[in-house]
Amino acid sequence: MLIELTVNGRDVAVDAPPDITLLDLLRDYLNLTGTKEGCAVGECGACAVIMDGRLVNSCMVLAPQADGCAITTIEGVRAPDGGPNDLQQNFIEYGAVQCGICIPGMIMAGEALLMRNPLPTREEIRMGLAGNLCRCTGYQQIVDAIEATAKGRQKG
Protein backbone atom coordinates (compact mmCIF):
# COMPACT_ATOMS: atom_id res chain seq x y z
CA MET A 1 0.00 0.00 0.00
CA LEU A 2 1.04 3.60 -0.53
CA ILE A 3 2.17 5.33 2.65
CA GLU A 4 2.67 9.08 2.49
CA LEU A 5 4.45 10.87 5.29
CA THR A 6 6.87 13.65 6.08
CA VAL A 7 10.27 12.49 7.30
CA ASN A 8 12.69 15.09 8.64
CA GLY A 9 10.80 17.79 6.78
CA ARG A 10 10.73 15.97 3.44
CA ASP A 11 7.50 14.57 1.94
CA VAL A 12 7.89 10.95 0.92
CA ALA A 13 5.57 8.34 -0.57
CA VAL A 14 6.52 4.70 -0.09
CA ASP A 15 4.92 1.58 -1.46
CA ALA A 16 5.23 -0.92 1.39
CA PRO A 17 3.37 -3.92 2.83
CA PRO A 18 0.73 -3.05 5.49
CA ASP A 19 2.20 -5.34 8.16
CA ILE A 20 5.64 -3.80 8.59
CA THR A 21 6.58 -1.40 11.37
CA LEU A 22 7.55 2.23 11.04
CA LEU A 23 11.03 1.11 12.09
CA ASP A 24 11.29 -1.19 9.07
CA LEU A 25 9.89 1.52 6.83
CA LEU A 26 12.55 3.97 7.97
CA ARG A 27 15.46 1.56 7.83
CA ASP A 28 14.65 -0.72 4.90
CA TYR A 29 12.58 1.51 2.62
CA LEU A 30 14.03 4.96 3.32
CA ASN A 31 17.58 3.91 4.21
CA LEU A 32 17.46 5.90 7.43
CA THR A 33 19.49 3.46 9.47
CA GLY A 34 20.29 5.83 12.33
CA THR A 35 17.18 4.54 14.09
CA LYS A 36 18.20 1.25 15.73
CA GLU A 37 16.35 -1.97 16.39
CA GLY A 38 17.07 -3.22 19.89
CA CYS A 39 14.44 -5.41 21.55
CA ALA A 40 11.70 -4.93 18.91
CA VAL A 41 9.03 -5.11 21.65
CA GLY A 42 8.96 -1.57 23.01
CA GLU A 43 11.16 -2.13 26.05
CA CYS A 44 14.49 -0.51 25.08
CA GLY A 45 13.78 2.72 23.19
CA ALA A 46 16.63 2.32 20.67
CA CYS A 47 14.07 2.82 17.88
CA ALA A 48 12.49 5.96 19.35
CA VAL A 49 11.45 8.69 16.91
CA ILE A 50 9.25 11.76 17.21
CA MET A 51 5.86 11.38 15.50
CA ASP A 52 3.65 14.47 15.31
CA GLY A 53 5.52 15.99 18.24
CA ARG A 54 5.43 12.93 20.50
CA LEU A 55 8.08 10.34 21.27
CA VAL A 56 7.10 6.86 20.04
CA ASN A 57 8.87 3.54 19.68
CA SER A 58 8.94 3.00 15.93
CA CYS A 59 8.92 -0.79 16.48
CA MET A 60 5.44 -0.41 18.05
CA VAL A 61 3.95 1.71 15.25
CA LEU A 62 2.61 0.01 12.17
CA ALA A 63 4.01 1.74 9.09
CA PRO A 64 0.56 2.61 7.67
CA GLN A 65 -0.31 4.21 11.03
CA ALA A 66 2.29 6.84 10.19
CA ASP A 67 0.48 7.77 6.98
CA GLY A 68 -0.10 11.54 7.03
CA CYS A 69 2.25 12.05 9.99
CA ALA A 70 5.42 14.09 10.44
CA ILE A 71 8.35 11.99 11.67
CA THR A 72 11.67 13.21 13.01
CA THR A 73 14.48 10.66 13.20
CA ILE A 74 18.02 11.05 14.45
CA GLU A 75 19.04 12.06 10.91
CA GLY A 76 16.79 15.09 11.31
CA VAL A 77 18.50 16.27 14.50
CA ARG A 78 21.47 18.47 13.61
CA ALA A 79 22.85 21.98 13.80
CA PRO A 80 22.05 24.36 10.92
CA ASP A 81 25.53 23.67 9.48
CA GLY A 82 24.79 19.94 9.39
CA GLY A 83 27.05 19.07 12.33
CA PRO A 84 25.91 17.89 15.77
CA ASN A 85 23.42 20.18 17.54
CA ASP A 86 23.88 21.34 21.15
CA LEU A 87 22.35 18.20 22.66
CA GLN A 88 24.49 15.92 20.52
CA GLN A 89 27.56 18.02 21.28
CA ASN A 90 26.84 17.75 25.01
CA PHE A 91 26.52 13.96 24.72
CA ILE A 92 30.07 14.00 23.37
CA GLU A 93 31.39 16.48 25.92
CA TYR A 94 29.85 14.77 28.97
CA GLY A 95 31.05 11.31 27.93
CA ALA A 96 27.47 10.11 27.49
CA VAL A 97 28.30 7.84 24.56
CA GLN A 98 30.10 4.53 24.81
CA CYS A 99 29.03 1.74 22.45
CA GLY A 100 26.45 4.09 20.90
CA ILE A 101 23.56 1.76 20.03
CA CYS A 102 21.12 3.44 22.42
CA ILE A 103 22.21 6.97 21.57
CA PRO A 104 19.86 7.80 18.67
CA GLY A 105 16.93 6.83 20.93
CA MET A 106 18.41 8.74 23.86
CA ILE A 107 18.79 11.88 21.75
CA MET A 108 15.21 11.58 20.48
CA ALA A 109 13.91 11.08 24.03
CA GLY A 110 15.98 14.06 25.17
CA GLU A 111 14.67 16.29 22.37
CA ALA A 112 11.08 15.14 22.96
CA LEU A 113 11.42 15.95 26.65
CA LEU A 114 12.92 19.40 26.07
CA MET A 115 10.17 20.24 23.55
CA ARG A 116 7.52 19.88 26.29
CA ASN A 117 9.57 20.72 29.34
CA PRO A 118 12.41 23.14 28.49
CA LEU A 119 13.91 23.13 32.00
CA PRO A 120 13.37 19.68 33.50
CA THR A 121 14.65 18.61 36.92
CA ARG A 122 17.07 15.68 37.03
CA GLU A 123 14.19 13.50 38.22
CA GLU A 124 12.09 14.64 35.25
CA ILE A 125 14.99 13.87 32.91
CA ARG A 126 15.19 10.36 34.38
CA MET A 127 11.45 9.89 33.85
CA GLY A 128 11.83 11.21 30.29
CA LEU A 129 14.41 8.47 29.68
CA ALA A 130 12.45 5.74 31.51
CA GLY A 131 11.80 3.89 28.25
CA ASN A 132 15.40 4.00 27.02
CA LEU A 133 17.93 1.41 28.10
CA CYS A 134 21.70 1.94 28.08
CA ARG A 135 23.97 -0.88 29.13
CA CYS A 136 27.28 1.02 29.17
CA THR A 137 27.13 4.47 30.67
CA GLY A 138 25.10 4.09 33.83
CA TYR A 139 22.88 6.96 32.59
CA GLN A 140 24.51 9.61 34.77
CA GLN A 141 26.37 11.31 31.93
CA ILE A 142 23.30 11.15 29.70
CA VAL A 143 21.29 12.98 32.35
CA ASP A 144 24.16 15.47 32.71
CA ALA A 145 24.20 16.13 28.95
CA ILE A 146 20.46 16.76 28.77
CA GLU A 147 20.56 18.98 31.85
CA ALA A 148 23.42 21.04 30.39
CA THR A 149 21.54 21.40 27.09
CA ALA A 150 18.41 22.61 28.85
CA LYS A 151 20.44 25.23 30.71
CA GLY A 152 22.28 26.23 27.54
CA ARG A 153 19.05 26.70 25.60
CA GLN A 154 17.64 28.77 28.46
CA LYS A 155 20.49 31.21 28.06
CA GLY A 156 19.71 31.24 24.33
Added chain:
Amino acid sequence: MPMFDYVRAKSVAEAVELLADTQCVSRPLAGGTDVLVQVRHTPPTFQRLVDVSRIPEMKIIERQGDEICVGAAVTYTEIIESALLRETATCLVEASRLVGGPAIANAGTLGGNVANGAACADGVPPLVCLDALAHVRNSAGARAVPVADLLSGPHETMLQRGDLITHFTFPVMPDGARSTFIKLGRRNAQAISRLNVAAAGALSSEGRVIFARVVPGSALPRLRRFVEVENMLIGERPSEALFETAGAEASRAMVAVTGRRWSTEYKEIALQGLVARALRQVFTVEN
Protein backbone atom coordinates in the same frame (compact mmCIF):
# COMPACT_ATOMS: atom_id res chain seq x y z
CA MET B 1 2.31 -12.09 1.38
CA PRO B 2 1.69 -9.72 4.30
CA MET B 3 0.57 -11.40 7.52
CA PHE B 4 -2.39 -9.04 7.75
CA ASP B 5 -4.00 -6.02 6.17
CA TYR B 6 -4.52 -2.57 7.65
CA VAL B 7 -7.35 -0.09 7.35
CA ARG B 8 -7.89 3.21 9.15
CA ALA B 9 -11.45 3.87 10.32
CA LYS B 10 -12.66 7.47 10.25
CA SER B 11 -15.71 7.02 12.45
CA VAL B 12 -17.18 4.59 14.97
CA ALA B 13 -19.83 3.57 12.41
CA GLU B 14 -17.14 2.75 9.84
CA ALA B 15 -15.05 0.84 12.39
CA VAL B 16 -18.03 -1.22 13.53
CA GLU B 17 -18.88 -2.05 9.92
CA LEU B 18 -15.28 -3.12 9.17
CA LEU B 19 -15.09 -5.21 12.35
CA ALA B 20 -18.36 -6.97 11.47
CA ASP B 21 -17.09 -8.09 8.04
CA THR B 22 -17.48 -11.88 7.98
CA GLN B 23 -15.16 -12.23 4.97
CA CYS B 24 -12.18 -10.86 6.83
CA VAL B 25 -11.38 -11.53 10.51
CA SER B 26 -10.64 -8.08 11.90
CA ARG B 27 -9.40 -6.75 15.21
CA PRO B 28 -9.22 -3.19 16.50
CA LEU B 29 -5.80 -1.52 16.60
CA ALA B 30 -5.27 1.47 18.86
CA GLY B 31 -1.77 2.29 20.16
CA GLY B 32 -0.45 -1.10 19.09
CA THR B 33 1.65 -1.49 22.24
CA ASP B 34 0.08 -4.85 23.04
CA VAL B 35 -0.88 -6.00 19.52
CA LEU B 36 2.58 -5.44 18.01
CA VAL B 37 4.26 -7.34 20.85
CA GLN B 38 1.82 -10.22 20.32
CA VAL B 39 2.33 -10.50 16.55
CA ARG B 40 6.07 -10.51 17.18
CA HIS B 41 5.73 -13.67 19.29
CA THR B 42 2.81 -15.57 17.74
CA PRO B 43 1.27 -15.56 14.26
CA PRO B 44 -1.79 -13.30 14.16
CA THR B 45 -5.24 -14.82 14.54
CA PHE B 46 -6.73 -11.98 12.49
CA GLN B 47 -6.51 -11.00 8.84
CA ARG B 48 -6.91 -7.28 9.26
CA LEU B 49 -6.30 -4.56 11.81
CA VAL B 50 -8.84 -1.76 11.94
CA ASP B 51 -7.07 1.36 13.22
CA VAL B 52 -9.38 3.15 15.64
CA SER B 53 -6.72 5.37 17.18
CA ARG B 54 -7.75 8.55 15.36
CA ILE B 55 -11.53 8.36 15.47
CA PRO B 56 -12.59 11.78 16.83
CA GLU B 57 -15.57 10.36 18.79
CA MET B 58 -13.17 8.04 20.61
CA LYS B 59 -10.75 10.81 21.60
CA ILE B 60 -13.04 12.96 23.75
CA ILE B 61 -12.52 13.77 27.42
CA GLU B 62 -15.47 15.75 28.73
CA ARG B 63 -17.97 16.28 31.48
CA GLN B 64 -21.56 15.49 30.56
CA GLY B 65 -23.76 16.58 33.48
CA ASP B 66 -22.82 14.44 36.47
CA GLU B 67 -20.70 12.10 34.39
CA ILE B 68 -17.22 12.12 32.97
CA CYS B 69 -16.74 10.61 29.53
CA VAL B 70 -13.34 9.35 28.34
CA GLY B 71 -12.95 7.99 24.80
CA ALA B 72 -11.44 4.53 24.45
CA ALA B 73 -8.72 5.82 22.11
CA VAL B 74 -7.49 8.40 24.62
CA THR B 75 -3.80 7.83 25.40
CA TYR B 76 -2.15 7.88 28.82
CA THR B 77 -0.39 11.12 27.91
CA GLU B 78 -3.74 12.72 27.04
CA ILE B 79 -5.13 11.53 30.38
CA ILE B 80 -2.15 13.02 32.25
CA GLU B 81 -2.54 16.32 30.39
CA SER B 82 -6.28 16.61 31.05
CA ALA B 83 -7.14 19.25 33.66
CA LEU B 84 -10.64 17.75 33.96
CA LEU B 85 -9.31 14.29 34.80
CA ARG B 86 -6.68 15.64 37.17
CA GLU B 87 -9.59 17.19 39.07
CA THR B 88 -12.14 14.37 38.86
CA ALA B 89 -10.14 11.16 38.44
CA THR B 90 -6.80 11.51 40.21
CA CYS B 91 -6.43 7.73 40.50
CA LEU B 92 -6.66 7.36 36.71
CA VAL B 93 -4.14 10.16 36.14
CA GLU B 94 -1.71 8.72 38.71
CA ALA B 95 -2.00 5.27 37.11
CA SER B 96 -1.37 6.77 33.66
CA ARG B 97 1.79 8.49 34.91
CA LEU B 98 3.12 5.07 35.92
CA VAL B 99 2.44 3.27 32.64
CA GLY B 100 5.57 2.39 30.66
CA GLY B 101 7.92 5.22 29.69
CA PRO B 102 6.94 8.31 27.67
CA ALA B 103 6.82 6.48 24.33
CA ILE B 104 4.40 3.86 25.67
CA ALA B 105 2.30 6.53 27.40
CA ASN B 106 2.11 8.50 24.13
CA ALA B 107 0.76 5.50 22.19
CA GLY B 108 -1.06 3.20 24.64
CA THR B 109 -4.78 3.77 25.13
CA LEU B 110 -7.27 3.11 27.89
CA GLY B 111 -9.49 1.04 25.57
CA GLY B 112 -6.53 -1.13 24.55
CA ASN B 113 -5.59 -1.63 28.19
CA VAL B 114 -9.10 -2.85 29.10
CA ALA B 115 -9.62 -4.94 25.95
CA ASN B 116 -6.25 -6.62 26.32
CA GLY B 117 -7.46 -7.91 29.70
CA ALA B 118 -4.09 -8.30 31.44
CA ALA B 119 -4.32 -8.85 35.20
CA CYS B 120 -1.55 -6.28 35.67
CA ALA B 121 -3.27 -3.59 33.55
CA ASP B 122 -2.81 -0.29 35.37
CA GLY B 123 -5.78 1.48 33.79
CA VAL B 124 -8.34 -1.01 35.01
CA PRO B 125 -8.30 -0.66 38.83
CA PRO B 126 -8.87 3.11 38.55
CA LEU B 127 -11.81 2.60 36.18
CA VAL B 128 -13.35 0.06 38.57
CA CYS B 129 -12.64 2.39 41.50
CA LEU B 130 -14.52 5.14 39.64
CA ASP B 131 -17.42 2.71 38.93
CA ALA B 132 -16.88 3.17 35.20
CA LEU B 133 -19.06 1.74 32.47
CA ALA B 134 -17.50 0.56 29.21
CA HIS B 135 -19.66 1.49 26.23
CA VAL B 136 -19.42 -1.23 23.61
CA ARG B 137 -20.68 -1.11 20.04
CA ASN B 138 -21.08 -3.79 17.40
CA SER B 139 -23.18 -4.17 14.29
CA ALA B 140 -26.15 -5.35 16.40
CA GLY B 141 -26.17 -2.25 18.61
CA ALA B 142 -24.69 -0.66 21.70
CA ARG B 143 -24.45 -1.78 25.32
CA ALA B 144 -22.93 -0.45 28.53
CA VAL B 145 -21.10 -2.87 30.80
CA PRO B 146 -19.44 -2.17 34.17
CA VAL B 147 -15.69 -2.44 33.52
CA ALA B 148 -15.39 -5.00 36.32
CA ASP B 149 -17.91 -7.25 34.54
CA LEU B 150 -16.10 -6.99 31.22
CA LEU B 151 -13.07 -8.83 32.57
CA SER B 152 -13.69 -12.50 33.06
CA GLY B 153 -10.16 -13.58 34.05
CA PRO B 154 -6.50 -13.06 33.20
CA HIS B 155 -6.33 -12.14 29.50
CA GLU B 156 -10.01 -13.00 29.13
CA THR B 157 -12.75 -10.49 28.50
CA MET B 158 -16.43 -10.68 27.69
CA LEU B 159 -15.76 -8.84 24.42
CA GLN B 160 -16.90 -10.73 21.32
CA ARG B 161 -15.54 -10.56 17.82
CA GLY B 162 -16.85 -7.36 16.26
CA ASP B 163 -17.09 -5.48 19.58
CA LEU B 164 -15.58 -2.03 19.86
CA ILE B 165 -15.26 -0.14 23.14
CA THR B 166 -16.11 3.41 22.15
CA HIS B 167 -15.80 5.19 25.50
CA PHE B 168 -16.00 4.96 29.26
CA THR B 169 -18.27 6.95 31.57
CA PHE B 170 -18.19 7.33 35.32
CA PRO B 171 -20.15 9.41 37.83
CA VAL B 172 -18.45 12.44 39.32
CA MET B 173 -17.44 11.47 42.86
CA PRO B 174 -19.09 13.13 45.87
CA ASP B 175 -17.91 16.59 46.97
CA GLY B 176 -14.54 16.53 48.68
CA ALA B 177 -13.75 13.00 47.52
CA ARG B 178 -10.15 12.17 46.68
CA SER B 179 -8.64 9.22 44.87
CA THR B 180 -5.20 7.78 44.39
CA PHE B 181 -3.27 4.95 42.76
CA ILE B 182 -0.19 3.16 44.06
CA LYS B 183 1.86 0.67 42.08
CA LEU B 184 4.45 -1.85 43.08
CA GLY B 185 6.76 -2.89 40.24
CA ARG B 186 10.24 -4.35 40.03
CA ARG B 187 11.75 -1.01 39.14
CA ASN B 188 10.49 2.54 39.46
CA ALA B 189 9.67 3.16 35.82
CA GLN B 190 8.55 1.10 32.83
CA ALA B 191 7.75 -1.92 34.98
CA ILE B 192 4.56 -3.92 35.00
CA SER B 193 2.59 -4.01 38.23
CA ARG B 194 3.23 -6.85 40.65
CA LEU B 195 0.43 -5.36 42.67
CA ASN B 196 -1.39 -2.04 42.63
CA VAL B 197 -4.23 -0.33 44.43
CA ALA B 198 -6.72 2.30 43.34
CA ALA B 199 -8.59 3.90 46.24
CA ALA B 200 -11.03 6.74 46.76
CA GLY B 201 -12.82 8.26 49.70
CA ALA B 202 -14.62 11.21 51.24
CA LEU B 203 -15.28 12.40 54.79
CA SER B 204 -18.41 13.91 56.30
CA SER B 205 -18.26 17.35 57.90
CA GLU B 206 -17.79 15.51 61.23
CA GLY B 207 -14.73 13.80 59.82
CA ARG B 208 -16.21 10.33 59.37
CA VAL B 209 -15.80 8.21 56.24
CA ILE B 210 -18.93 8.50 54.08
CA PHE B 211 -17.51 7.18 50.81
CA ALA B 212 -14.82 4.56 50.26
CA ARG B 213 -13.53 2.54 47.33
CA VAL B 214 -10.68 0.06 47.44
CA VAL B 215 -9.64 -1.82 44.29
CA PRO B 216 -6.44 -3.89 44.36
CA GLY B 217 -5.06 -4.90 40.96
CA SER B 218 -3.07 -8.06 40.17
CA ALA B 219 -4.40 -9.48 43.43
CA LEU B 220 -7.35 -11.61 42.31
CA PRO B 221 -8.00 -13.63 39.15
CA ARG B 222 -11.03 -11.36 38.60
CA LEU B 223 -10.64 -7.74 39.50
CA ARG B 224 -13.31 -6.26 41.78
CA ARG B 225 -13.93 -3.65 44.43
CA PHE B 226 -13.03 -4.93 47.89
CA VAL B 227 -16.45 -4.12 49.31
CA GLU B 228 -15.59 -5.90 52.57
CA VAL B 229 -12.80 -3.37 53.15
CA GLU B 230 -14.92 -0.42 52.01
CA ASN B 231 -17.71 -1.39 54.43
CA MET B 232 -15.41 -1.53 57.42
CA LEU B 233 -14.23 2.02 56.65
CA ILE B 234 -17.69 3.59 56.39
CA GLY B 235 -18.67 5.57 59.51
CA GLU B 236 -15.16 5.43 61.00
CA ARG B 237 -12.78 8.24 61.74
CA PRO B 238 -9.54 7.95 59.75
CA SER B 239 -6.58 6.85 61.87
CA GLU B 240 -3.35 4.92 61.43
CA ALA B 241 -4.96 1.96 63.19
CA LEU B 242 -7.90 2.05 60.79
CA PHE B 243 -5.63 2.11 57.71
CA GLU B 244 -3.60 -0.83 59.04
CA THR B 245 -6.72 -2.84 59.89
CA ALA B 246 -8.16 -2.14 56.45
CA GLY B 247 -4.88 -3.26 54.85
CA ALA B 248 -4.97 -6.50 56.85
CA GLU B 249 -8.59 -7.08 55.82
CA ALA B 250 -7.67 -6.57 52.15
CA SER B 251 -4.92 -9.19 52.43
CA ARG B 252 -7.28 -11.59 54.20
CA ALA B 253 -9.88 -11.11 51.45
CA MET B 254 -7.26 -11.75 48.77
CA VAL B 255 -5.95 -14.96 50.37
CA ALA B 256 -9.53 -16.18 50.92
CA VAL B 257 -9.91 -16.24 47.13
CA THR B 258 -6.45 -17.18 45.90
CA GLY B 259 -5.46 -19.59 48.68
CA ARG B 260 -1.82 -19.71 49.75
CA ARG B 261 0.47 -19.82 46.72
CA TRP B 262 4.16 -19.29 46.09
CA SER B 263 3.65 -15.54 45.87
CA THR B 264 1.33 -15.21 48.88
CA GLU B 265 4.08 -14.66 51.42
CA TYR B 266 5.08 -11.57 49.45
CA LYS B 267 1.70 -10.34 48.27
CA GLU B 268 0.05 -10.61 51.68
CA ILE B 269 2.40 -8.11 53.31
CA ALA B 270 2.70 -5.98 50.20
CA LEU B 271 -1.05 -5.58 49.71
CA GLN B 272 -1.56 -4.73 53.35
CA GLY B 273 1.05 -2.00 53.05
CA LEU B 274 -0.25 -0.67 49.73
CA VAL B 275 -3.86 -0.44 50.93
CA ALA B 276 -2.82 1.30 54.15
CA ARG B 277 -0.68 3.76 52.20
CA ALA B 278 -3.43 4.44 49.65
CA LEU B 279 -5.98 5.12 52.40
CA ARG B 280 -3.52 7.39 54.19
CA GLN B 281 -3.20 9.44 50.99
CA VAL B 282 -6.95 9.59 50.46
CA PHE B 283 -8.02 10.40 54.02
CA THR B 284 -5.19 12.42 55.48
CA VAL B 285 -6.48 15.96 55.72
CA GLU B 286 -3.88 18.62 55.06
CA ASN B 287 -3.99 21.66 57.29
